[in-house]
Amino acid sequence: MEGIQSVVQLTSYLVSGRALFVIIHILGVVCFAYIVAKRLVPLVRGQRDLRFDQPLVRLGRVLKFWLGQWKQPRYKTAGTIHIFIFAGFIVLAMRAFTTLIVGVSENFVMPGLSGKAGPIYNTITDYAATVVFLCMVIAVIRRLVFKPARYAVPARFGKAHTPDAIFLLALIAILMVADSLFAAAKAAAESQQGQPLEVLAVFSLPWMLQSILASITLPTLGRLYFGAYLLHEVTFYFLLCYRPFGIQFHVETSLFNIYFAKLDREILKPVRWGVSEEHLDQVKSFGVKTFEDFTWKHMLDFYTCADCGRCSDNCPANAVGRPLSPRFITTKARDYAFQHYPMFGKSGNGKPLIGNIYSEDEIWSCTTCGACEAECPLLVEYIDKIVDLRRGMIDDGNVPQSLQKPLKALESRGNPYGKMEKKKADWTKAKEFQQDCNVKVVDGKNGADTLYFVDSITSFDDRMQSIGRATAKILKHVGENFGILGSAEKDSGHEVRRFGEETLFMALRDHNVEAIKASGVKRIVTADPHAYNALKHDYKDVPPVEHISQVIAREVKTGKIQFNPVENASSVYTYHDPCYLGRHNDIYDDPRDVLDAIPGLKRVEMTRSRDRSFCCGGGGLMLFYEPKEDQRMGVKRVQMAAEAGANVIVTACPFCMVNIEDAIKVAGLEGKMTAIDLAELVEKQIAGESQTVA
Ligand code: SF4
Numbered sequence: 001m002e003g004i005q006s007v008v009q010l011t012s013y014l015v016s017g018r019a020l021f022v023i024i025h026i027l028g029v030v031c032f033a034y035i036v037a038k039r040l041v042p043l044v045r046g047q048r049d050l051r052f053d054q055p056l057v058r059l060g061r062v063l064k065f066w067l068g069q070w071k072q073p074r075y076k077t078a079g080t081i082h083i084f085i086f087a088g089f090i091v092l093a094m095r096a097f098t099t100l101i102v103g104v105s106e107n108f109v110m111p112g113l114s115g116k117a118g119p120i121y122n123t124i125t126d127y128a129a130t131v132v133f134l135c136m137v138i139a140v141i142r143r144l145v146f147k148p149a150r151y152a153v154p155a156r157f158g159k160a161h162t163p164d165a166i167f168l169l170a171l172i173a174i175l176m177v178a179d180s181l182f183a184a185a186k187a188a189a190e191s192q193q194g195q196p197l198e199v200l201a202v203f204s205l206p207w208m209l210q211s212i213l214a215s216i217t218l219p220t221l222g223r224l225y226f227g228a229y230l231l232h233e234v235t236f237y238f239l240l241c242y243r244p245f246g247i248q249f250h251v252e253t254s255l256f257n258i259y260f261a262k263l264d265r266e267i268l269k270p271v272r273w274g275v276s277e278e279h280l281d282q283v284k285s286f287g288v289k290t291f292e293d294f295t296w297k298h299m300l301d302f303y304t305c306a307d308c309g310r311c312s313d314n315c316p317a318n319a320v321g322r323p324l325s326p327r328f329i330t331t332k333a334r335d336y337a338f339q340h341y342p343m344f345g346k347s348g349n350g351k352p353l354i355g356n357i358y359s360e361d362e363i364w365s366c367t368t369c370g371a372c373e374a375e376c377p378l379l380v381e382y383i384d385k386i387v388d389l390r391r392g393m394i395d396d397g398n399v400p401q402s403l404q405k406p407l408k409a410l411e412s413r414g415n416p417y418g419k420m421e422k423k424k425a426d427w428t429k430a431k432e433f434q435q436d437c438n439v440k441v442v443d444g445k446n447g448a449d450t451l452y453f454v455d456s457i458t459s460f461d462d463r464m465q466s467i468g469r470a471t472a473k474i475l476k477h478v479g480e481n482f483g484i485l486g487s488a489e490k491d492s493g494h495e496v497r498r499f500g501e502e503t504l505f506m507a508l509r510d511h512n513v514e515a516i517k518a519s520g521v522k523r524i525v526t527a528d529p530h531a532y533n534a535l536k537h538d539y540k541d542v543p544p545v546e547h548i549s550q551v552i553a554r555e556v557k558t559g560k561i562q563f564n565p566v567e568n569a570s571s572v573y574t575y576h577d578p579c580y581l582g583r584h585n586d587i588y589d590d591p592r593d594v595l596d597a598i599p600g601l602k603r604v605e606m607t608r609s610r611d612r613s614f615c616c617g618g619g620g621l622m623l624f625y626e627p628k629e630d631q632r633m634g635v636k637r638v639q640m641a642a643e644a645g646a647n648v649i650v651t652a653c654p655f656c657m658v659n660i661e662d663a664i665k666v667a668g669l670e671g672k673m674t675a676i677d678l679a680e681l682v683e684k685q686i687a688g689e690s691q692t693v694a
């Protein structure tokens with residue numbers, strides 16, 4: 001090029017352009033490699049995690065969640081901005097690489113871009129640089145002026161990362177300006193020299209800069225050209241090496257984090273990967289106690305979190321002021337990793353996490369509802385980590401006072417209430433109910449096709465027994481040959497496992513599996529989503545299991561279940577998705593289809609529904625735990641139902657029923673709002689059946 005030289009030929013004060021850029025490249029790449037190698041040290045020291053199976057499925061998820069940015073639109077403004085930035089980065093990647101190479105090899109053209117494709121690609125990248133620049137400006141304004149609440153960091157969780165975020169956004173904006181100025185200076189010089197002109201995309205950032213530079217002298221253009229190139233190189237490598245020190249590390253790690261993300265979300269991780277249950281007694285320490293007890297994948301999660309706050313924004317524990325906000329479970333661990341695995345010097349400190357970076361209450365506050373995981377665009381996992389931290393506390397004998405009694409009762413009696421086993425089937429003995437429905441106890445002698453697995457809360461809680469009776473009546477109505485295990489049934493252990501008591505869970509499970517096998521049933525039905533989740537995902541070698549809502553939906557379709565119209569036309573119903581039916585098992589439509597099949601039933605949807613449903617607060621032994629909180633989750637949920645215009649909340653889980661009915665009283669809505677279980681409502685509305693369940 002005449003007039004302005006190529007960047008290779010330009011001479012700085014000390015060295016030729018080529019030498020300068022070779023030095024920058026080498027320094028940049030070596031620094032980046034060193035930093036990444038240091039960041040990998042804790043992962044190498046972390047626990048095993050088997051994430052190398054099903055490569056095609058994993059690649060598919062990379063296409064969906066990484067390349068396709070699947071979860072970003074759940075937050076419209078931030079999501080749209082992110083999609084534009086991500087798309088811009090992908091488009092600009094080749095241009096950035098070409099620009100880097102041009103510094104040492106002036107005639108370099110990316111293969112495939114030497115012909116007609118070149119100008120087309122350049123036009124696209126001109127616009128991409130412009131869009132990314134504008135997105136940076138918008139993102140900075142959002143952070144500084146509009147300050148979305150979810151970015152705030154309460155003092156108890158540490159410092160806000162806003163300055164870091166702004167600095168990084170500014171660096172990316174500088175990179176875009178430098179890239180555009182480089183192209184604009186070159187085009188302006190070519191224009192002045194009457195050379196064949198590289199056309200810049202109209203109204204793009206390079207195009208606008210070219211218009212500004214049109215009247216500048218050639219020597220000044222030359223300096224601008226060189227300066228823009230140098231700025232681009234330095235900013236590029238600085239960004240590359242700076243990102244692993246903060247939230248922008250996700251640019252490098254997100255692809256890997258999504259590839260290695262958990263495929264079977266519902267199955268809790270084992271106590272130790274690679275150690276079978278039979279050999280658990282050889283494990284010296286259960287769960288996570290120190291940072292190095294996390295698995296390498298969980299550490300990768302810590303690096304990958306973009307600090308967007310969506311998990312916490314949807315966390316019910318955070319919403320009611322409990323001392324838990326999932327985002328900070330991650331950012332505190334990341335800060336710990338950065339502090340204790342420095343770039344230079346000794347790494348690791350082995351101090352317990354509980355008491356140093358996490359509090360006990362923080363970890364007990366989780367209901368394992370899964371809202372955080374459903375929301376995270378980068379598939380960061382929380383439940384396994386929280387359960388692992390609980391396993392660690394339990395292993396150290398660190399059990400909250402209020403949970404000691406139910407745990408002892410589970411050990412001795414197989415239920416958290418400490419009731420006698422022989423009373424397990426007492427709910428079937430209500431006089432009126434027995435006249436309609438005789439529930440048999442299945443064992444080796446009395447067989448049945450279907451087992452109704454009742455679980456503890458429905459068996460022993462006076463109010464919830466009504467759900468059991470309604471379920472039994474529905475099964476009878478559809479002609480099911482069913483029975484219960486009676487005293488042979490112990491608690492499913494679902495909450496016990498999520499509480500971190502793996503050994504007790506295993507004992508309960510093994511007892512139930514044996515009893516189920518001995519009963520000879522071909523399938524299992526339950527009305528309790530927690531039991532459903534346990535039987536489906538935590539148990540092995542048991543017959544297929546269905547939730548009663550699935551049975552009802554199917555029988556409505558076959559015509560075996562028909563409904564009378566609702567009596568009270570002024571009732572407005574809303575359906576509350578139980579976490580372990582909806583989010584954990586994707587059963588959203590069956591209960592709604594059933595409600596919509598009842599003639600005259602008016603149903604409204606709460607804003608937070610389906611996979612954004614708001615937990616009632618009942619999961620993870622929470623019925624027995626008294627967390628510190630400003631408000632009960634159930635109360636917040638009842639208020640949401642009232643805001644939606646409903647006066648009847650339908651749910652399909654006895655745990656939800658306990659919390660919601662209680663919350664109606666606490667919220668002062670008695671007489672204005674009622675709650676009913678789907679099974680109870682169905683039994684009440686079935687055409688031609690007795691309408692008494694109590
Ligand atoms: S599982 Fe639910 S309660 Fe626990 S951290 Fe996630 S959103 Fe919060």
Ligand code: SF4
Nearest residue numbers: 305306308309311376
């Ligand atoms: S864990 Fe996911 S949702 Fe939560 S702040 Fe990090 S990136 Fe955002």
